[in-house]
Amino acid sequence: QKEVEQDPGPLSVPEGAIVSLNCTYSNSAFQYFMWYRQYSRKGPELLMYTYSSGNKEDGRFTAQVDKSSKYISLFIRDSQPSDSATYLCAMTSNYGGATNKLIFGTGTLLAVQP
Amino acid sequence: NAGVTQTPKFQVLKTGQSMTLQCAQDMNHEYMSWYRQDPGMGLRLIHYSVGAGITDQGEVPNGYNVSRSTTEDFPLRLLSAAPSQTSVYFCASSFRQGGGGELFFGEGSRLTVL
Numbered sequence: 001q002k003e004v005e006q007d008p009g010p011l012s013v014p015e016g017a018i019v020s021l022n023c024t025y026s027n028s029a030f031q032y033f034m035w036y037r038q039y040s041r042k043g044p045e046l047l048m049y050t051y052s053s054g055n056k057e058d059g060r061f062t063a064q065v066d067k068s069s070k071y072i073s074l075f076i077r078d079s080q081p082s083d084s085a086t087y088l089c090a091m092t093s094n095y096g097g098a099t100n101k102l103i104f105g106t107g108t109l110l111a112v113q114p
Numbered sequence: 115n116a117g118v119t120q121t122p123k124f125q126v127l128k129t130g131q132s133m134t135l136q137c138a139q140d141m142n143h144e145y146m147s148w149y150r151q152d153p154g155m156g157l158r159l160i161h162y163s164v165g166a167g168i169t170d171q172g173e174v175p176n177g178y179n180v181s182r183s184t185t186e187d188f189p190l191r192l193l194s195a196a197p198s199q200t201s202v203y204f205c206a207s208s209f210r211q212g213g214g215g216e217l218f219f220g221e222g223s224r225l226t227v228l
Contacts, residue, residue, distance in 0.1 A: 008154070036217075043118070043204050043219030044157070088156070102217070106156040 003027050006089055006105030015114050019076040023089035023105045026070065030091040030103075033065050035074045038086045038107065047087070048074065079112045086110070116140055120205050120220035127195040127227045135190040135223050137205030143218070145208040146188040147172070148180065150201040151222075157204065163188055195227045 006023045013019055021035075031052055036044035048063040050056045050072075056063045062075040072091070076083055089105040121136045139146065147162035149172075159172030163182040177199060179191040188207075192199060202224050206217040 004156075006156075041222070043206075043221050044217075045219065046216045049216070102159075104157040106154055 001026060004089065004091060004103050004105045007108055008106055010109040010111055012111045012113060013079055015079060015081060015112055017079050017112075019079050019083070019110060019112075021074040021076075021087050021089075021108050021110070023072050023091075024070055025072075025091060025103075027091075027093065027103075028067075028070065029093035032092045033063070033072050034090040034102075035061075035063055036088040036090060036104075038088060040085070044088055079110075081112045081114045084110060084112050118205055118207055118218050118220035120203075120223050122223060123221065124224050125226070127192075127225065129195060129197060129227060131195050133192050133195065135192075135203055135205075135225075137188045137190065137220060138186050139188075139205075139207040139218070140186065141207060141209070141218065142185060143207035143209050144185070145210060146182065147206050147208075147217075148178070148188070148190045149204045149206060150174065151204060152201050160190065160203075192225075195225075197227045199225065200227045201225060 004025045033050045035048040037047045038044040050063050053065045053067045060077045064073040086107040086109050088107040090102050092102045118139045144165045148160040149157040151157050158174050160178050161180040163169045166185050169180050202222045204222050205220045208217050
């Protein structure tokens with residue numbers, strides 16, 4: 001079993017829809033949770049970063065962490081065609097949150113149809 | 115400010131050939147790393163460096179060498195290319211190792227080994 005599981009999609013939604021992207025994980029030591037966005041033929045870029053449990057909002061994006069269920073989510077409100085990309089979750093444990101120990105999900109491909 | 119620059123963007127090799135993927139960053143980041151991205155496997159860490167003269171192995175180091183003679187550059191060498199090394203390679207850098215520091219990725223180098 002992988003440490004981090006992510007549905008690869010593809011997920012296709014109409015413009016304006018609310019999108020929910022999810023990851024589950026098995027290592028209860030994970031404390032730092034990230035979402036990266038990767039456009040086609042580009043490198044990933046950091047979208048959201050949360051530490052421990054709770055919600056974090058940034059514009060149309062909300063990241064949610066439920067450590068009791070080992071489940072993290074990224075919500076996109078009023079989705080736009082420019083949101084079409086692959087979304088990768090990433091996480092690491094709390095021993096300094098070592099960057100070299102960052103574990104990535106496989107990514108979910110999202111297509112927002114105009 | 116160019117960020118993380120990778121060359122070449124595309125490369126085709128024959129089995130047994132060697133080559134070097136170049137990576138340079140102009141953000142004065144101490145931490146640099148190489149990942150490979152394969153369908154269904156996500157991003158996997160090959161090697162990383164926490165500063166000039168210091169390198170260490172990641173999750174999938176076999177068949178690859180790295181060195182870090184300057185803060186700016188972190189080349190990845192394929193010693194004897196194999197078809198299993200066909201992948202997209204990403205170089206990434208971070209200001210610091212701890213605290214789950216944000217990774218800045220290059221645009222990727224697409225390698226095919228025949």
